[in-house]
Amino acid sequence: MMTGNTNSKIAFAHLTSRLRQTLVATMSVTFGISMYIFMNGFMNGVNNIQADLSFSTMAHIRVYNDLPEDRTNLLKQHTNPDQVINIRNAKVIQYTDGIKNSEKILDRLKKQPEITGVTPQVNINVFYRNGAIKINGVLSGIEVDSEDRLFKTSTFVQQGSWNDLSYRTDGTIIGAGLAKKMSLKLNDNLVVSTADGVTKSFRIIGIFKTTIAGVDNTKAYIKINSARQLLSENSSFVTDVQVNIRDYSKAREVADKLASSIPYKVEAWQVANGQMEATTELRNILAMAVSMTILIVAGFGIYNIMNMTVNEKIREIAILKAMGFEGNDIVQIFLLQSLVIGIIGGTAGIVFGFLISTAVNHIPFQVATLQTLPMTFYLKDYTLSFIFGMLTTFIAGYLPAKKASTIDPVIIIRG
Amino acid sequence: MENNIALSVNNLNKYFYDPETFQVLKNISFDVKKGEFLTLIGKSGSGKSTMLYVLSTMDTDYEGELFINRTKLTGKTQNELAAFRNAYIGFVFQFHYLLPEFSAIDNVMLPALKLGLKSKEEIKENAFQNLSLLGLKEQAYKSANKLSGGQQQRVAIARALINNPSIIMGDEPTGNLDSKNTRNVFEIFKELTKERGQTIIAVTHDEEFAQNSDRTIELADGELLRSE
């Protein structure tokens, strides 16, 4: 207790007598920690924006009726060498399309605690026609409310209103690119024909524009029941059930869990979008690598300065030891100095990191739906940066302190 | 071993290996009684400082045995020796070493704060008394690096006395002092040995200082010459 006080007094004297070096060391910690916070906040921001953009047209999990299994090699199943088999004109004679009685599945999905939204869809490949123009596309029959809840589709509607669709059985909201290609505008008619040869005309009551041209060029929304009529299916038929969950990064796990109780294909977004998962992961690794490098560089800064302090104070260390201070006291004296530097530098780094992040978050960046550069302010990043910062300081301070504690006083005092 | 022996060395040999092997202390044995004021003289380079570092337990690289207060110190660990020095030995270096960032009184207080037996107030009071005794009342709160050489040396003496060590070792403790201060330090040492039974071993080049001490031993080329 008494010695602890004395040691901290000596540590404090060292810190204040070399104010400039102390300041440089503190600033290197501040720099390291604020950069860590900024890098991670920015990368998380970018990841979130990408997720937001992607999940405006794609759900976290999709449930659908997969194509029947591969039957191109029917001989494979027959292994009895005594049999002779002759196959001619093989064809699939029975195959059910879509999900026939969707209520049960929808009910089951809605009961799962990790699921935040479910919407059924009837997606049909169609030809859009206007006079001589004929374009291949997807007509999406949807439930107006739940579709909007999952994908915020209403925010992409530029002309007309999303909610109008709920009371217009013959209405459709089409992509801006599609409208342009077909030379159609609001209140014109859109003629669609299905693969089975059914043709129907819809009134354009809205035009939407997402950030993905491929969607805008080919998609049109109608009410789900109108889509069922087009296919002559009953009111429980759907082609896809789109599911959103609480944490999109857990989609695989949730999909695996659901698969056991649902007799259809349950597919997590990562399966269909491997490249997006990869880029997100790579960005996270990059952010981690860069911020760790910065922290290590900051650590070297402290290490250097503490080493210099030890060299400069080597006579004083020898005197302290001659007067009876033990190795542990010396370690304490120097470790305390780096901890003070770490705590002050770390606290300043957190404040500074927050300020930099806020400033960058205000830089205009008008691309896609963005107004400014993206940024997150997660408590986790701030806490981790401080912990890593203190760890770096501790290690960077411990090595010179250990060295100081092993100094032989006679060698120094003899000169 | 008699009860009134403060320090004893048996067959002390020490070598330096750099630049070449060279025996600096040769087969030295002697005892110092409790309350004795011993002076150590010898030509420059005869090995006085070297021997004092061994006696003070700071240097452990020697052959032979060292006892202080009947405790065998040869072979103890660095930390054990540090604790022993703190409690039982006061040392005044040939070139007075103080901590430059601290005031004179803080320097004097350090060994006592480390020992931790008394309250801070008590230690401060003792430190101030020691400084007054050495004529440094006015300099007590001055930063150590703002003191003259002689003042620094007296602060170092005050520091060596703070824990009432059973042995005080000084490597030319009055080397930088004028005759008046030298006499004062001599009187203080004399009193400590007579009144409190503390033991003093001091290296000196001052004939008068040596003559007035209880006993003088002389080193010549690492050998003990006379032991009166």
Ligand SMILES: Nc1ncnc2c1ncn2[C@@H]1O[C@H](COP(=O)(O)OP(=O)(O)OP(=O)(O)O)[C@@H](O)[C@H]1O
């Ligand atoms: N670290 C060392 N390495 C090698 N030789 C040394 C070392 N320190 C001292 N010596 C030598 O040992 C001898 C004794 O040195 P020491 O410092 O003990 O002398 P001293 O009697 O105290 O002299 P002075 O009166 O000048 O202080 C000298 O010859 C010196 O050169």
Ligand SMILES: [Mg+2]
């Ligand atoms: Mg000497």
